[in-house]
Amino acid sequence: MAESRLDFIQPGHPLYEGELELRFRVLREPLGHTRASVKFPFEHDSLHLVLHADGAVLGCVLFHPEDAHGGRLFQMAVDPTLQGRGYGAKLVLALEDALRGRGFRHVHLHARAPVVPFYERLGYAVYGEPYEEVGIPHRNMQRDL
Template sequence: MKLTFIDASHPLYPQELELRYQVLRAPLGFDRSSVKFPFDAESLHLVAVDDGRVVGCVLFHPEGPHTGRLFQMAVEPSRQKTGLGAQLVCTLEEALVARGIQEVTLHARAHVAGFYEKLGYEVYGKPFVEVGIPHLHMRRRL
């Protein structure tokens, strides 16, 4: 398996979008258009590729010179709980530190907040509902 950074013009981008849809939106009843964000082109995309297939991804959108938001973290269901998600986040964070990013925020689905807490993220603010399910604000200083 290889972790690689891509952008919205890369040939693997459609596979990334499909993985994001299948893991994050289809189970909630959303359509495919709900997975693409207006700022996808300005975001950093890290994908895990195995045998030519995207099996995991995480994105980061800068929101200031030293901060930004991690979003659309998705791992193929058969590969969840294997360490791939943590590997994606840690690899992304290494690249962010090299770019001068000092803090990462995210909106975590409440049922996976523990995953991010193990990686050093802390809950802040009040819980909220996004895409129809409970979420928590989380952040980490790099």
């Protein structure tokens, strides 16, 4: 694999379709959801950070600003063949650095139950009661930047 890069993109960027495909394969297809379920109504208002090499999207994480101080991290995905190698942490940390530079002070997210420990290692704390989203158990998590 060529050296990977992290870049912010927007819908319409040449890597955007690859981002959508990765999000579908990692986050929706295993749950039996359709490709149409990948897009969010606020795609165009969100930051899209992608990890890519040779034109292929290997990972992504999105952030939707909810006010001047914070918002929601969502659609975090890493190619299954690359999971467990630190790419997810690299994506989240790079996003957080960019958010700090833009004046954001806090982030929250809806974590699937199996990945709660991943986010805890990055400084996120669980709050509230467990709930179901997209048919699987989730926990709310947050952290100050």
